[in-house]
Amino acid sequence: MKILYAILFIILIKNTFYSQNDFGEFSKIEFNVTSHNDNEDMNMFSYLFETKKQLVDFIDLKKGDLVAEIGAGDGVNIGILSMFFDSIKFVAQDIDTKTLKNKTYNKVIKKYQNYSHKTQINTNTFELVIGTKNTTNLPDNKFDVLFIINSFHDFDKQDEMLNDIYKKLKPNGRFILLEGFSFPNDTQVCPDYGPHVLHTLDFELPRFEKHGFYANKMRSPNLKAVHYGNGLVFVKDKKLTEQFYENKNEIDGLIKQAYRLKQTAIASDSIIVKQITDSVSSKINTIVSVYHEFEVWMKDLGFRHLKKLEYKAGLNVFKANAIFFPDSYQAYYWLGFGYEKNKLYDLAIENYKISLHLNPNNSLCIDKIKLVNSLKNTNR
Ligand SMILES: C[S@@+](CC[C@H](N)C(=O)[O-])C[C@H]1O[C@@H](n2cnc3c(N)ncnc32)[C@H](O)[C@@H]1O
Structure with a gap:
């Protein structure tokens, strides 16, 4: 059901803002995903990154990294990331056992492995973990990178989840948020589980700082061009953000x-x-x-x-x-x-x-x- 809502959200965004073929135009050339016309295989990534280089540089996973997506749904984003990075230990995490389960997760991973045409033995590994509404159930202080992709607005206990996520991330780890945002005088609502108003970045950035997450990389300015999506990378060490904020x-x-x-x-x-x-x-x-x-x-x-x-x-x-x-x-x-x-x-x-x-x-x-x-x- 939740995946259905996610699809509805994407369709809503597309119908509202993408009636022309103005994003993901190059998905086939850049990402080698081929099954359809509307780039849905690249999920939210096709809204945010137009080239493989942009995606890889922004996400920047390193060999050996332990990585989890919180609110991973069926694991589609992990499937996508597994096309571009090797030797990563991926963990898909969600609260919904109907959506995230071994059989579908394996099927999704296989689909993207077929797209990637990797000739060498794929060196990524894949696990899944089921959490609760306010805890991830992931081990403490172990993760190099934690993602939330198009899910944060669905979390009922956002502050509790941020506290929990903070504990799971290593001191030098990165927290990557790919999410839709509202803008001043321009409120975007996501229909998942009854409408959720998307927060503005002006509200979110100070809130994330209270939880110990400091932004040091952004996908795009905090001004709406065509769509509401943005991407942010957060670190725990405030000093690492000095250059970013100066620039x-x-x-x-x-x-x-x-x-x-x-x-x-x-x-x-x-x-x-x-x-x-x-x-x-x-x-x-x-x-x-x-x-x-x-x-x-x-x-x-x-x-x-x-x-x-x-x-x-x-x-x-x-x-x-x-x-x-x-x-x-x-x-x-x-x-x-x-x-x-x-x-x-x-x-x-x-x-x-x-x-x-x-x-x-x-x-x-x-x-x-x-x-x-x-x-x-x-x-x-
Ligand atoms: C809109 S879906 C997005 C799924 C996936 N990230 C994607 O991009 O396709 C939101 C997901 O967040 C999950 N979710 C909601 N609250 C959660 C929580 N507290 N912890 C983990 N997952 C949660 C839902 O079960 C659902 O699978």
């Missing part, structure tokens, strides 16, 4: 400037757009050190305009993103897409070609170039 304080003003590109009046003023693009560009390395998926967030911001049929403004954001990330085949793909939507077909083809040059495996570009050529020829 964050330095660049958050610029991020707010970049976010202004969503305002149609700003986005259609080429002088202001250039000023914003130049100032963000000059600090892009610092920005990425704080918000690791800034590129994907910018792409989402561009889509926010496209969804409102503001094609010119969307194009501006995609243009800025290609300036920020000149080596990214995806940034050029979306720039091509922006031109396509603006019916600037020659520029669309030019940028799809750049994308293809940057990644010759990007077969989507070959289809796009054919499509745009036919649009051009039929004058549509």
Whole structure:
């Protein structure tokens, strides 16, 4: 039943925010998951990471790590992670014995092992543990990494669970939270077990600190582009967050400037757009050190305009993103897409070609170039 609710949540998010194919577009190319069109095999990861490198760098598991996901459902996220990391001891933890059980867990793991085409003997190991509403039942002080993925809002006893999780993590361990959040004046509700309001990060960050968890890595800025998902890495040692907060304080003003590109009046003023693009560009390395998926967030911001049929403004954001990330085949793909939507077909083809040059495996570009050529020829 809970998995059904999780699926409903994902469908709700998709139907509300993803009526265009604007995320997980590259799942097949990047992650080698192939069974369907809507990228559901990558679960919440497809909302948050567009490339394998982004996912691996952000999660960053090390050989020999003991890792658990709390609220793991049937173990789908562990299946996904097992495609990208080796020699990890994975533990799936949940309170629901109907959802998390050996038979389904093994089936899920096998499915992802088949996707990963690993030739060597898979060196990961897999266990499961059943907890209660306020305790994980995991051993104390043993874990290198603990995850909560799209589950925290479902926990009835969140503070008790955070206290428990703190005890399970080694002193130098990391707690990784992938979750949906509300924003000021923009409340997102998850329908699991009767509606749960998702908290804002402004509320959550101080609360996590009270429990001894300090953020030192984020997926994207605390400003909604297309969807509500974000990813955070927490550590126990506050000193390890000093550089993060120093950098964050330095660049958050610029991020707010970049976010202004969503305002149609700003986005259609080429002088202001250039000023914003130049100032963000000059600090892009610092920005990425704080918000690791800034590129994907910018792409989402561009889509926010496209969804409102503001094609010119969307194009501006995609243009800025290609300036920020000149080596990214995806940034050029979306720039091509922006031109396509603006019916600037020659520029669309030019940028799809750049994308293809940057990644010759990007077969989507070959289809796009054919499509745009036919649009051009039929004058549509
Ligand atoms: C929305 S599902 C997400 C499952 C999985 N993480 C995913 O991304 O597909 C939420 C899960 O949290 C579990 N859950 C709720 N309260 C829990 C708790 N206190 N401890 C552990 N798991 C819990 C539910 O049983 C359910 O499987």
